[in-house]
Amino acid sequence: MEYASTIRGSSAVLILIAWSGTLSLAQNTPQKAALPTREAGLAAWQQVYSVLTYPRCINCHTATNHPEQGDDRHPHLFNVVRGPGGKGVPGLNCATCHQSANADSPGVPGGYNWHLAPLSMKWQDTNDNILSSPEVCRSLTDRSKNGGLDGPGILRHHEQEPLVLWAFQPGQRRDGTERSLPPLTHEQFVAATRIWVAAGTPCPQNY
């Protein structure tokens, strides 16, 4: 896991450096700054996809009536259900346990406005299998599904949304150990998203 994280992180940084270099060269000419190529965009997307499908993110992007927990993505304990707004049901809301910040002593994660992603943003099938890279990409870039976000809007979401930020500071489990982190740092994740967006949010073609 750590090895894979390092490789992936390095790839994102290399892509960013390559793109920055292109920009630097372009700035010395009267031409418009070169945008990253489709290939660079697709490579950056794969970095983004590796984070989106990590348990810290995908556990709340389910296709079912419940969120998931843990690195094994088991169904949320305690009979927790999605509810009409993705925030549970009266008497058993997300906020019944999840507060505005991590509660490390009991090991309960928390962040502002804790909730499930809407079903339109599911990144799993109903058997809890993770959707393919092209499928998640198409879903994420479909403004009828993603809350009307264009490329810059997706970038802002990845930069600022409190629950996205939570994934990179997920706090401790009940046993006092740290929850595992996505394969990129938040800075690398945003950098990869920026390249992908600048490239026009390309999606892989093959299913």
Next chain:
Amino acid sequence: MQTYKLTVNGQPKEVTVDPSTPLLWVLREDLKMTGTKYGCGISACGACTVHVAGVATRSCVVPVSLIGDRPIVTIEGIGQDRVGRAVQDAWVAEDVVQCGYCQSGQIMSAVALLERQRTPTDADIEESMGGNICRCGTYVRIRKAIKAAAEQLA
């Protein structure tokens, strides 16, 4: 140790405790309000349920430092609320309780349900009360009492 000003059942309270202290222990140990029960300590059973800003909340896993200025209502104060009174009356009328240990939490969750859904279906009750465990198995009477309270509130 840190001092926190809380509003519990409409009354101002002040406690000086470690910030990580669960609200449950502040209520029981510092404020001597023992109606809220310790069951599992991991939010799995619902016995410790109170309301924080109207939301049914597992007090065993919420550190007092995360309460802020949100008002707290416990089983000792829920009868001051019209819905809370109706639920408690229904609980008595239907003779819901057996050993009673989980019932504070059951009532607090039932009130939270009826505050938002005045005519809950069986499915609504099962989902909203699904996190409250009763070892005595009083679920049938709980459902009946919630429906009786709903009728009284209609």
